Amino acid sequence: MKAKKLAKLLFAIGVSASAAQVGASNDVGGITPMPFNEVTLTDGFWKHRMATELRVTVPFSVEQCAPAVERFRRAAAFRAGKPTELPETHRFISSDMYKVMEGVAYSLMLERNERLESFMDETIELIAAAQEDDGYLYISHTCGNPNVDEMGPKPYSYVLHSHELYNVGHLYEAAVAYYQATGKRRLLDVCIKNAKHVNEVFFKGGNPKYNDGKPVMQAPGHEEIELALCKLYRVTGDKLYLDMAKKFLDIRGVTFHTDGTGVMSATYAQQHLPVREQTEAVGHAVRAAYLYTAMAQVDALTRLGDYDNALNSIWSNLVSTRMHITGGLGAVAGVEGFGAPYELPNLTAYNETCAAVANVFFNFGMYLASGDAKFLDIAELSLYNNALAGVGLDGNSFFYVNPLEADGEFKFNVGQGGRAPWFGCSCCPPNISRLILQVPGYMYSYDDDKLFVTLYGGSRTTVPVAGTDVDVLQTSQYPFDGNVSLRLNPAKKSRFSLHLRIPTWTSAYRFVPGGMYSYENRNDANVEIRVNGKRVKYKMEKGFAVIDRKWKEGDNVELVLPMPVNVVRCIDKVAENRGKVAVTRGPLVYCAEEIDNGPSVREKSVAVSAATSAEVSEIGSGILSGLKQIKMGGGADAVTLVPYYSWCNRGPGKAMTVWVNATE
Numbered sequence: 001m002k003a004k005k006l007a008k009l010l011f012a013i014g015v016s017a018s019a020a021q022v023g024a025s026n027d028v029g030g031i032t033p034m035p036f037n038e039v040t041l042t043d044g045f046w047k048h049r050m051a052t053e054l055r056v057t058v059p060f061s062v063e064q065c066a067p068a069v070e071r072f073r074r075a076a077a078f079r080a081g082k083p084t085e086l087p088e089t090h091r092f093i094s095s096d097m098y099k100v101m102e103g104v105a106y107s108l109m110l111e112r113n114e115r116l117e118s119f120m121d122e123t124i125e126l127i128a129a130a131q132e133d134d135g136y137l138y139i140s141h142t143c144g145n146p147n148v149d150e151m152g153p154k155p156y157s158y159v160l161h162s163h164e165l166y167n168v169g170h171l172y173e174a175a176v177a178y179y180q181a182t183g184k185r186r187l188l189d190v191c192i193k194n195a196k197h198v199n200e201v202f203f204k205g206g207n208p209k210y211n212d213g214k215p216v217m218q219a220p221g222h223e224e225i226e227l228a229l230c231k232l233y234r235v236t237g238d239k240l241y242l243d244m245a246k247k248f249l250d251i252r253g254v255t256f257h258t259d260g261t262g263v264m265s266a267t268y269a270q271q272h273l274p275v276r277e278q279t280e281a282v283g284h285a286v287r288a289a290y291l292y293t294a295m296a297q298v299d300a301l302t303r304l305g306d307y308d309n310a311l312n313s314i315w316s317n318l319v320s321t322r323m324h325i326t327g328g329l330g331a332v333a334g335v336e337g338f339g340a341p342y343e344l345p346n347l348t349a350y351n352e353t354c355a356a357v358a359n360v361f362f363n364f365g366m367y368l369a370s371g372d373a374k375f376l377d378i379a380e381l382s383l384y385n386n387a388l389a390g391v392g393l394d395g396n397s398f399f400y401v402n403p404l405e406a407d408g409e410f411k412f413n414v415g416q417g418g419r420a421p422w423f424g425c426s427c428c429p430p431n432i433s434r435l436i437l438q439v440p441g442y443m444y445s446y447d448d449d450k451l452f453v454t455l456y457g458g459s460r461t462t463v464p465v466a467g468t469d470v471d472v473l474q475t476s477q478y479p480f481d482g483n484v485s486l487r488l489n490p491a492k493k494s495r496f497s498l499h500l501r502i503p504t505w506t507s508a509y510r511f512v513p514g515g516m517y518s519y520e521n522r523n524d525a526n527v528e529i530r531v532n533g534k535r536v537k538y539k540m541e542k543g544f545a546v547i548d549r550k551w552k553e554g555d556n557v558e559l560v561l562p563m564p565v566n567v568v569r570c571i572d573k574v575a576e577n578r579g580k581v582a583v584t585r586g587p588l589v590y591c592a593e594e595i596d597n598g599p600s601v602r603e604k605s606v607a608v609s610a611a612t613s614a615e616v617s618e619i620g621s622g623i624l625s626g627l628k629q630i631k632m633g634g635g636a637d638a639v640t641l642v643p644y645y646s647w648c649n650r651g652p653g654k655a656m657t658v659w660v661n662a663t664e
C-alpha cells in the first residue's frame with residue numbers, strides 16, 4: 001500500500017501520522033475512507049448538526065459525566081490509601097464516561113478547546129491512578145464493594161454480566177481517539193497495560209489472583225472489546241491485540257454457554273454457536289451489532305475471511321426479517337434485542353439508540369470491506385432515522401428507545417413520554433454523540449484510481465486518487481433535496497473513475513435492500529448525471545454510478561436523485577403493519593405527530609394515491625425550521641408528516657405514528 005494511503009487509513013481508524021511512524025505497519029485491504037477531520041462541512045444538514053454537536057452536546061455530556069468522574073476520584077484516593085467514601089457500585093457507568101471522552105477527543109480534532117483538553121488530562125490521571133499495578137481496571141472490584149449478583153465476588157468471576165471487558169473496550173476506543181487527537185499517549189499506555197493483563201488472565205493464566213491461576217478462556221457477555229482491540233492493533237501495530245480480538249471471537253459459543261432464558265439464554269449474548277457458524281441476528285441487539293462490527297474488522301485485518309459467510313447470512317437475515325423501516329434493531333424490550341423473524345411491533349418497539357449507532361458502524365465496515373453500496377443504504381437508513389432520533393434538535397435531550405408509534409405514555413421509562421437529559425443507564429447519549437462527530441468520515445472514500453462519494457452533503461475534501469490529489473467541493477441540501485453538485489479539481493489532469501452512490505431508495509420499487517419495505521406507488525423518476533452540463537451515460541457497479549474519464553481542474557458533475565413522496569408497504573408477514581403504509585422521501589422516513597394532526601392521529605388514514613398530490617414544504621419557524629414537511633390527503637384524513645428523526649422536539653412526546661392506515 002502506498003505510504004500516503006496507509007497513513008490516511010490509519011488516521012481514519014484511529015492513528016495519527018506520528019503513531020503511524022511509531023509502529024503501525026499493518027496493511028488493510030479494501031476501500032479507504034477519508035478521515036472525518038479531513039472533510040470540512042461547508043453548509044447544509046450536517047454542518048448544522050455538527051455545530052449543535054460541538055456547541056451543545058459535547059460540553060453537556062462532559063457535565064453529565066461528573067458522577068462517573070467522581071467514582072474515579074474516590075477509587076484513586078482509595079488506592080492511594082487516602083480517606084475517601086467508596087465509589088458507588090456500578091457495572092458500566094465508566095463506559096459511558098469513556099464514550100464521552102472518545103467524543104471529546106474527536107471534537108478536539110475538529111476544533112481545539114483547552115477546557116475540554118484539561119478535562120481529558122485530569123480524568124486520564126484519575127483513571128491511571130485507579131488502575132491496579134497489574135493492569136486490572138474495574139472500580140467496584142478494586143475498591144472491594146462489588147454487587148456480587150451483577151459482578152461476581154471476584155474479578156472476572158462473572159464475565160457473562162460483569163461488563164469488565166465491555167468497559168475497558170470503550171476505554172481503548174477513547175485512548176486511541178485521544179492519541180490521534182493530541183499525540184498524548186498517557187491513556188494509550190493505560191490501555192496497553194490493561195490489554196496485556198487481559199491477555200495473560202484470559203488466555204494464559206498463571207496469576208493465582210484471577211481464576212485460581214487458570215486461564216479464564218471465556219468471551220465477555222457484552223461484546224465491545226473485540227472491535228476496540230482492532231483499533232489498538234491498528235494504532236500500535238502490535239499483532240497481539242489482533243490475535244486477542246480473534247481469540248475472543250473464536251471462543252464465543254465454544255468455551256462457555258448458558259442455558260437459561262432471557263438474559264441468561266445462550267442467544268442473548270450470541271454464544272449459541274461458534275460465531276463463524278451463526279446465520280441469524282439474535283439476542284441483545286447492541287451486543288450483536290458490536291460483535292458483527294468486530295467480525296468484519298478482524299476479517300479485513302487478517303484477510304482470512306473466516307467470518308465472511310456468517311456475516312453475509314446474518315446481514316441478509318437482519319435486513320429481511322428483523323429490521324424496522326427506521327433502521328432500528330432490537331425490537332423486543334425485555335432482552336433489548338431481536339425477537340422472532342418479523343416480530344416488529346411499533347408501539348412497544350425498543351430499538352435502542354446504541355443499536356442503531358452500531359448498525360451504522362457495522363454496515364460502514366461491511367462497505368469498506370466489500371465495496372458494495374447496499375451496506376451504505378442500511379448505514380444511511382439507520383443514521384438518518386433511528387440513530388438521529390436518539391438526540392433532540394437542541395443537542396441535549398435524548399431518546400434511549402425509539403418506537404415507531406407513541407400514545408403519550410411511558411412504556412419503558414426511557415423515552416416515549418418525552419426526551420430526557422441523561423439516563424441512569426446512559427449508554428445512548430454518548431454513542432449518538434460520538435457517531436455524529438464521525439459522519440464527515442462517511443462521505444468519501446477511495447481505492448487506487450477510484451473516488452467514491454458515499455454520503456451526500458455540503459462538504460469539501462482532498463482525496464488522493466490515481467497518483468494525484470483531487471480537491472472535491474460538494475454542494476447539496478441532501479437529505480431534503482436530491483440535487484448534488486460536485487466540483488472536481490485534480491492537481492493534475494488524471495484518469496480515474498468517479499463512483500457516485502445511487503441509493504436503493506431511488507429505485508422504482510424498493511425503499512431499502514432486504515425486501516421488507518417496497519414502494520406501493522411506482523417510483524418512476526430517473527436519476528440523471530451531467531458532466532460540465534452534458535448528460536452522461538454511466539454504468540452501475542455495486543450500487544454506484546461509475547464515470548470513468550480523464551478529469552481536469554474545474555470539472556463539474558451534477559447528480560439528480562429525484563425525491564418524490566413515496567408510500568411504502570411492509571411485507572405482509574409483519575402483522576402490525578398490515579393495512580398500513582409509511583411515507584418516505586429520499587432516505588427519510590416520515591411520521592405523523594399529534595401536535596400537527598390532533599390526538600386521534602393514530603386513527604387517521606391515507607390513500608396511496610394521495611402521494612402524487614402530496615405537498616412538500618419547508619417549515620418556516622420553530623425548532624423544526626428548515627426541515628421539510630409533507631402534507632397529503634384531504635378532509636378528515638389530511639395528514640401532516642415530519643421526518644421521524646425530528647419527532648418529540650416540540651414539547652413532551654404525545655401520540656405519533658410512522659405506519660398510517662391505508663384506505664386503498
Ligand code: FUB
Binds near residue numbers: 092222286336
Ligand atoms: O449493558 C450496557 C449497555 O446498557 C447496553 O449496550 C445497553 O443495551 C444497555 O443495556
Ligand code: ZN
Binds near residue numbers: 353354355427428429
Ligand atoms: Zn444505549
